[in-house]
Amino acid sequence: MSTETSGPDITSRPSGRAARERMYRYVLLLCASLSILVTLSIVVLLARDAITFFGLVNPADYFLNTEFLLSRGEFGLLPLLSGTLLVTVISAVIALPTGVAAAVYLSEYASERMRSILKPGLEILSGIPTVVYGIFALVYVTPFLQTIGLPVNTFNIFSASIMVGIMIIPMVSSLSEDAMSAVPDSLRQAGYGMGATKFEVTTGVVIPAAASGIFSSFILALSRAIGETMIVVVAAGSRARMLNLSEPLQNLWQGFQPMTAAMVQINSADSVSQLGFSSMFAIGLTLFVITFLLNLASNRIAARYREEYE
Amino acid sequence: MATTDQSGRWHGEDSEVNHLRGRAFEATCLAATALGLVSVLILLLFVANDAFRPFSADIGWIATYAVTVLVPLAALTVFYYRLDDPAGEVAYVTSGLPVVGLLLTGGFVVLFTELLTVLEWFALVLSLAAAVGVIVAHGRYRSGVALERLAVLVLAPLVAVLGAPPVEFNYFVTDTAAALGLDVGLYYRVISLREAIMMLPFVPTDWMMLLATLVLPVAGLGGWFVGNRRESRRDGWTAVGLTTVTALAGLVAGPLVGVGVEGWLLLVTFVVLPIGIYVEGVVRRDEGRAGLVFPVVAVLGVFVGSLLVGALGFAGPEPWLDWGFLTSAHSRTPTDAGIYPAMVGSVMMIIVIVLSTFPVGVGAAIYLEEYAPSSGWMGKFVTLVEINIGNLAGVPSVVYGLLGLALFIRILEWPQGSVIVAGLAVGLLILPIIIISAQEAIRSVPDSFRQASYGMGATRWQTIRQVVLPEALPGILTGTILALGRAIGETAPLLMIGAAASVRLAPNGFFDVASMMPRQIFSWSSELDPAFRHGVLAAGVITLLAVLLVMNGTAIVIRNRYQRQE
Numbered sequence: 001m002s003t004e005t006s007g008p009d010i011t012s013r014p015s016g017r018a019a020r021e022r023m024y025r026y027v028l029l030l031c032a033s034l035s036i037l038v039t040l041s042i043v044v045l046l047a048r049d050a051i052t053f054f055g056l057v058n059p060a061d062y063f064l065n066t067e068f069l070l071s072r073g074e075f076g077l078l079p080l081l082s083g084t085l086l087v088t089v090i091s092a093v094i095a096l097p098t099g100v101a102a103a104v105y106l107s108e109y110a111s112e113r114m115r116s117i118l119k120p121g122l123e124i125l126s127g128i129p130t131v132v133y134g135i136f137a138l139v140y141v142t143p144f145l146q147t148i149g150l151p152v153n154t155f156n157i158f159s160a161s162i163m164v165g166i167m168i169i170p171m172v173s174s175l176s177e178d179a180m181s182a183v184p185d186s187l188r189q190a191g192y193g194m195g196a197t198k199f200e201v202t203t204g205v206v207i208p209a210a211a212s213g214i215f216s217s218f219i220l221a222l223s224r225a226i227g228e229t230m231i232v233v234v235a236a237g238s239r240a241r242m243l244n245l246s247e248p249l250q251n252l253w254q255g256f257q258p259m260t261a262a263m264v265q266i267n268s269a270d271s272v273s274q275l276g277f278s279s280m281f282a283i284g285l286t287l288f289v290i291t292f293l294l295n296l297a298s299n300r301i302a303a304r305y306r307e308e309y310e
Numbered sequence: 311m312a313t314t315d316q317s318g319r320w321h322g323e324d325s326e327v328n329h330l331r332g333r334a335f336e337a338t339c340l341a342a343t344a345l346g347l348v349s350v351l352i353l354l355l356f357v358a359n360d361a362f363r364p365f366s367a368d369i370g371w372i373a374t375y376a377v378t379v380l381v382p383l384a385a386l387t388v389f390y391y392r393l394d395d396p397a398g399e400v401a402y403v404t405s406g407l408p409v410v411g412l413l414l415t416g417g418f419v420v421l422f423t424e425l426l427t428v429l430e431w432f433a434l435v436l437s438l439a440a441a442v443g444v445i446v447a448h449g450r451y452r453s454g455v456a457l458e459r460l461a462v463l464v465l466a467p468l469v470a471v472l473g474a475p476p477v478e479f480n481y482f483v484t485d486t487a488a489a490l491g492l493d494v495g496l497y498y499r500v501i502s503l504r505e506a507i508m509m510l511p512f513v514p515t516d517w518m519m520l521l522a523t524l525v526l527p528v529a530g531l532g533g534w535f536v537g538n539r540r541e542s543r544r545d546g547w548t549a550v551g552l553t554t555v556t557a558l559a560g561l562v563a564g565p566l567v568g569v570g571v572e573g574w575l576l577l578v579t580f581v582v583l584p585i586g587i588y589v590e591g592v593v594r595r596d597e598g599r600a601g602l603v604f605p606v607v608a609v610l611g612v613f614v615g616s617l618l619v620g621a622l623g624f625a626g627p628e629p630w631l632d633w634g635f636l637t638s639a640h641s642r643t644p645t646d647a648g649i650y651p652a653m654v655g656s657v658m659m660i661i662v663i664v665l666s667t668f669p670v671g672v673g674a675a676i677y678l679e680e681y682a683p684s685s686g687w688m689g690k691f692v693t694l695v696e697i698n699i700g701n702l703a704g705v706p707s708v709v710y711g712l713l714g715l716a717l718f719i720r721i722l723e724w725p726q727g728s729v730i731v732a733g734l735a736v737g738l739l740i741l742p743i744i745i746i747s748a749q750e751a752i753r754s755v756p757d758s759f760r761q762a763s764y765g766m767g768a769t770r771w772q773t774i775r776q777v778v779l780p781e782a783l784p785g786i787l788t789g790t791i792l793a794l795g796r797a798i799g800e801t802a803p804l805l806m807i808g809a810a811a812s813v814r815l816a817p818n819g820f821f822d823v824a825s826m827m828p829r830q831i832f833s834w835s836s837e838l839d840p841a842f843r844h845g846v847l848a849a850g851v852i853t854l855l856a857v858l859l860v861m862n863g864t865a866i867v868i869r870n871r872y873q874r875q876e
Contacts, residue, residue, distance in 0.1 A: 017769060023460060024771045025681055031673030032682075032692075035699050035745070038738055042709060045716035101342030109336050110343075120866065121347045127792070127862055128350070129799025131828045132851050135835050136353045139843055169346040199332035220704065227706025229802035230828075234835050260708050264805050267715070284712045288705065295704035299697065 046288060049281035056275055062282065068240035068262065070272060075279045077286065079240040083256035084226055086243070087161045087236075090252070091225045094165030096218055099172025100207075103214075106173065107180040108202050126170040133163040134234025142235065155237025155255035163231050168221040175220065175302075179213020180206055216301040223294035227287065229260040238265050259287050354855075360630070360848035367627035374618050379611035386604055399870070400592050400601025405608065406863050407588060411581035413860055418524075418576050420654050424816045428572070432519035433507035434471065440503055441470040473502030517571040521557060528579045529553035532587055539591070553583050631849035640812035640830065644841035647834075649850055654816035655729060655809075655824035656798055662733025662820060663740065663797055668790060671744030674699075675786075678745070679752040680774055703742040710739040711806025719807060727808040730820040735803045740793040747789020751782040784872035791865040795858050801828040827854050
């Protein structure tokens with residue numbers, strides 16, 4: 001038709017340009033898909049050696065054995081879980097209340113100036129390398145605990161856990177603060193309108209309204225504590241042992257070996273059997289599954305509170 | 311009042327509006343916020359004390375420097391905080407810029423002493439520039455041939471840098487044939503432009519090559535920036551000219567000052583030029599000029615202090631962290647031990663990460679923000695990718711180490727503990743962080759910008775490249791620098807991929823076994839000797855933290871400027 005051909009050609013070679021646009025799209029899509037590939041290769045590669053391991057060691061033996069000793073071929077998960085559990089619980093006792101209180105202060109009370117100082121300060125806490133926290137625990141905190149009279153060993157789970165706790169405070173505080181800031185101001189105004197004080201509005205309105213966000217930050221922080229490696233490798237010693245349930249307090253002063261530390265120890269041992277080597281992947285897979293589930297749960301909960309108010 | 315009796319009970323009446331409880335609660339929350347900060351600050355003071363040992367100096371030495379440096383700087387800080395807020399930031403940036411510049415200079419010095427000769431650098435830059443030229447020319451004269459363009463995009467840099475076919479390819483073919491009992495003798499190949507340049511019979515001297523391939527391009531960039539900002543092309547050229555003249559002055563001044571001509575060129579490029587541009591901006595805007603006094607006072611204070619100390623004969627401290635520590639390798643004797651090879655390892659690891667992870671991360675972020683469909687099965691796939699990235703960010707670092715061990719060392723059989731394996735393993739670790747921060751930066755570009763660009767007839771890719779990316783760049787850079795800071799401090803993956811506990815010599819190539827700063831620090835932490843535990847270890851920790859501080863400070867400055875413009 002004459003009308004279509006006579007007009008000026010404003011799109012020079014549309015087919016070539018479209019092809020080029022498609023090329024860029026596919027290259028970028030490839031970049032985005034790489035993340036899936038990373039997850040898949042983590043799962044596949046860890047599972048490959050873990051399967052070898054479970055072919056030689058009975059899974060029941062792995063999950064229920066109360067001994068972990070490479071040299072004797074004992075690969076029980078329970079002592080490692082004991083260490084992980086202790087670190088998680090102690091650091092949670094330190095970080096969860098502190099983190100929420102910090103979030104309350106930052107979102108409800110702090111002046112603009114205080115916020116501009118405290119927020120980057122807390123970010124710095126999470127930017128310090130974990131090996132440095134481990135060194136703090138081993139070289140400075142443990143001797144300090146000894147001078148104030150606590151019966152801690154040179155390598156102990158207590159000072160390592162304190163440092164893990166301090167490290168995860170910013171994670172709790174920043175995510176909880178986000179949740180509290182997302183609480184609509186109208187809820188606060190309604191509280192004030194009822195004659196409530198600021199304290200009552202904060203504890204009675206804001207914190208309950210932000211509860212799911214706070215909870216999701218807790219889970220994420222716990223997952224971080226479970227996966228923390230260097231602090232426990234440096235400061236918590238290299239002996240895997242079971243929890244002493246008859247004297248719970250004694251556990252604090254002794255060295256433990258969480259899952260992460262065990263993996264590092266197996267990898268850096270001078271001579272390790274093929275079986276020991278593949279046990280590292282079994283432990284790694286266990287750790288990956290635990291943290292992955294926790295992260296998934298945390299994301300789910302966080303998504304729910306975002307839906308509530310946005 | 312009548313309304314407050316029994317009939318109208320209201321919330322909080324029974325406690326008579328208790329101020330005390332509210333105040334106590336606020337104070338508790340503040341204390342909780344400060345708890346982590348203060349305890350880490352105290353620990354840092356202990357470490358710094360171990361590393362610098364200021365109390366091993368004469369009291370007079372400390373007093374002299376306190377009077378000449380600390381007191382004036384403290385007074386200035388109080389002044390800025392109370393009276394002149396913008397000057398505070400100016401002071402912060404003008405003191406920080408030289409540090410960042412010196413670090414970059416140090417990085418290049420390491421590059422030229424350990425990795426490349428100046429000639430190799432020269433050849434590499436020139437051939438890459440030629441490849442870029444070919445690509446640009448191709449794009450200009452033959453547009454709209456997608457496949458041909460892809461071929462040029464891939465082949466031009468390959469031919470320019472590696473030759474055709476690449477040496478590695480020849481080795482591969484010859485070796486494979488030899489394994490089959492054949493002698494194909496594929497020894498002939500077109501040499502690359504890079505090799506051709508290196509075979510030139512006459513070679514310019516080092517300083518000429520540096521001037522051409524490092525100083526002038528960076529000066530051009532600075533000139534372009536100045537020209538844009540002042541909207542005057544002449545001012546831009548003036549900046550380039552001034553930089554070049556200052557650089558050339560190094561022919562005489564460099565050897566005199568003791569840094570050599572090449573050192574002078576690097577200093578001009580990375581220290582003098584950025585400071586010049588920044589100071590010019592501050593003076594022109596006339597905002598916070600007082601901040602420029604801060605670094606001057608600091609330098610003068612140190613100078614006067616050193617004169618006084620010399621004249622009065624006070625002995626200085628004997629710090630663990632000194633020049634010798636930064637420039638020597640690990641040793642069994644604590645006083646000789648240093649961190650230099652590990653620093654080189656860290657720098658090389660960062661190079662691998664920047665080259666591999668940054669493009670992929672930004673590419674993924676662009677796809678997710680600009681292209682990703684929200685419906686259909688592709689929409690589902692994109693949602694899966696988003697959730698997956700969020701989860702990957704929470705995977706423990708030791709698992710990434712395990713991935714690196716399984717993938718790169720056991721399957722690809724790359725050398726255990728080599729720089730490339732470390733860089734890729736840690737790169738995978740920070741990939742989700744880079745993607746998430748780049749996504750946020752891209753998302754913050756207003757949609758009206760995109761609409762305006764589409765309205766002008768631009769395609770989607772043109773819009774991204776010329777509108778979205780330049781706008782989002784500061785945000786992307788901030789996120790990337792913070793992520794790289796995380797990468798420098800990561801230790802667990804390095805342990806898993808078998809990075810060396812300590813090496814005597816800095817690595818020479820990316821497939822060499824290396825140690826990195828945190829790995830070296832970790833191996834010092836298991837020494838029992840107190841001289842290691844309270845001396846060398848503390849010095850290593852402070853070095854690592856100083857590098858991180860500079861990186862995070864840079865990121866925060868970029869972020870602040872960026873937020874203010876919005």
